[in-house]
Amino acid sequence: MSFLLKSLRSRQVGAHEAADRLLGHKLYTKSRQMRFADLQPPHKAKHVLKNVSDINSLLKNNPESEHIFQPHWTLDVYTDRPDELENLSLYEILAWYEREINTGSCKETLKLKNINFHLRRRTKTAYIVTHQIVNPNLSEENKQT
DSSP states (O other): OHHHHHHTTTSOOOHHHHHHHHHTOOSOOOSSOEEEEOOSOTTTOOOOBOOHHHHHHHHHHOTTOOOOBOOOIIIIITTTOOGGGTTSOHHHHHHHEEEESSOSOTTSEEEOSSSSOEEEEOSSOOOEEEEOOOOTTOOTTTOOO
């Protein structure tokens, strides 16, 4: 115990910070998770590669396959959403749903129409959805760098 107290003597800290340090609590965390909505046109949208093991098995089964990217939330998942979610906006789907490949219980998830993924609703808090403002009519000369 004296070692811990000596390690905190190097600078003045409040009682709350000292207690948190002694108990091993984090001194900072983010309170909410964020999800980025990529609203760029399809030819400019950024795609995330699948896992290496998924790509290897895909190329082993079909060497000509070009499906090496995960489904894009805006271009693939939202447009392929199940009929139960037709009335939800893109913002609501990005905020409240997680995409999963295989699920243990199909009762809690909704299968996408054409893609082999399921959507599972979050139970506690929604993501904060952020996006970049995109104006397709803006000329190249007027774009900010």
